[in-house]
Amino acid sequence: MRLDWSAFLKVLDESKRVVLTSHVRPDCDALGSELGMAGILEAVGKDVRIVNAQETPASLQWIDPRRKLESLAQGITPADLDDRDLLIVLDTSAWAQLGAMGEVLKRQRERVVVVDHHVSEDDLSDRWFKDPTAEATARIVYEIGLRLRVPLTESIATPLYAGLSTDTGGFRFPSASGETFRVAARLVDAGASPPFIYRELFEQDTLARLHLVGRTLAGARTFNDGNCIVSTVRQSDIKEVGASPADTEDLINLTLAVKGTQVAAIMIEQPDKRVKLSFRSRGAADCSALAGHFGGGGHKAAAGAITTGAFDEIEKQVTEAVDAAWHALHPA
Template identity: 80%
Template sequence: MRLDWSTLLEVLRGCSKVVLTSHVRPDCDALGSELGMAGILEAIGKHVRIVNAQATPASLKWIDPRGKIESLAEKVRPADLADRDLFIVLDTSAWAQLGAMGDVAKSMRDRVLVIDHHVSEDDLSDRWFKDTAAEATARIVYEIGLRLRVPLTESIATPLYAGLSTDTGGFRFPSVSGESFRIAGRLVDAGANPTAIYRELFEQDTLARLHLVGRTIAGAVTSHDGKVIISTVRQHDIKEVKAQPADTEDLVNLTLSVKGTEVAAILIEQPDGRIKVSFRSRGRLDCNALAARFGGGGHKAAAGTIIDGPFDPAHERVVAAVDEAWLAQQAAVA
């Protein structure tokens, strides 16, 4: 069922030991929501562990200065979490995005609660709290703290501001509202440093990353009078410029920034041969519906999926699907 606020708060107040998790390849909305939620729950007397399937990427470790986030990839065993009476999944509603933590969630199915803002969902739990109008899961966590009357501290405000800033693209995406800025202001008043956070989020590119950006833009192909742009990143591209996997994040948003572009897609080859596909639009084409055709999902303006190779046939399928979706959208408004 969809939990209303009173039911959600009752569940949170009634638990004792909590484990928080989020999606693989975490961004700052995932990590920030975990850290913010942990601080809120600890403030009302709960024992909290944050455990993800993968270790926090080196480029994002700044968000967790106290090293609170653990992972199955390091030292945590699934059996270590058996004593948790509540298992909260943040910022995803998809089994595939939980990695090895998905198996842990299945073993604790009756204790799982999902808190998310994405449209797409799997059958993770019978207990959901979703607000698809929220610009970030960090926004929902902020609202939870407000309703639990937990005072904002710097250690709560900083990760929540980072999450809000990440999922709004630095407060520039269509999901941003006046309330987004009002919340951001309250987080800053509580100790979040917008200058420092901006630098960590948007001004930490390595030379290798910039070389990869150049290759991505140079190899992009446009269609439909420049309204659609599709780019690719192969494993050899990453290796030749000595980039890291994290350097591929946000490349799709750069391609969407090309003047006149309405829809962007990028295919990024993974080390295991699978392909990460990301879709972006300026709001008219439904990226969530497009990603759903490949077993993925997300939001109307931003969505993604992971598909199997080989790369070239997969690329052809994605191009065909984007073309079909664009033409259908154009016909609908004609």
């Protein structure tokens, strides 16, 4: 991995009280990386807290049986974290994705370290430990454990496997290599249970979520001979089927599953009227560049952004951006 391990291990060695955080609307790679890192750091004697801006989504609470995950939404204040001598940001490099935790970091920016695998970045810190070639931040955390010589336990392996498996699309994305499977095997040997994790991730849908899936797919539009697909989710869609905001997670991947699709985009209206954008690509289209048009970023195959404005206008802009990206690669 392309990291300055000696510098990173020196930072860890000089710290005693650590707080870990990640992005809003946390996914398995965010939460799994936090929990895996907490287990590793606690094994070498660190006092560790995990504090996010938002509470853990109900659908992902299974990943935290020891209830290590805390949030500012539960009443923790920035002053409560002033005793921390190291703040590690995992799985994001963007201020906009930190929510209220961004203010905590700004108070103590000199203590901030970023561990991430996304390409784009803001000025969160002067100390970056990033590897855009890593298939998941959980993979980087796994490597940290190796270098600290921490034995894998079930409580470390399970969240790391969850992060690794979800960020590789169940090991089906091009980012999954032979070594990805070897790492996964070691995590399974240490106690991670693929059947349990799969069941918790993919076999817990409510009927309301399935109704939302149906509505989203029914309204999806394809163009460029079926190579591009765009879909939308309005707050009215969520309310009318009785779904929750968390039920919108992973809808983008279902649209990418439509036969022939090479580029997918989805626009999801948020309760505060902002719009969450997600992009996915099977081929040469650069999702990070697409998201960059709207102030976001990510990877070539998967990226996202949060933007503001009239929903219909944003839908028009996203459609035009996807169309332009496709034609740039496939000129008439």
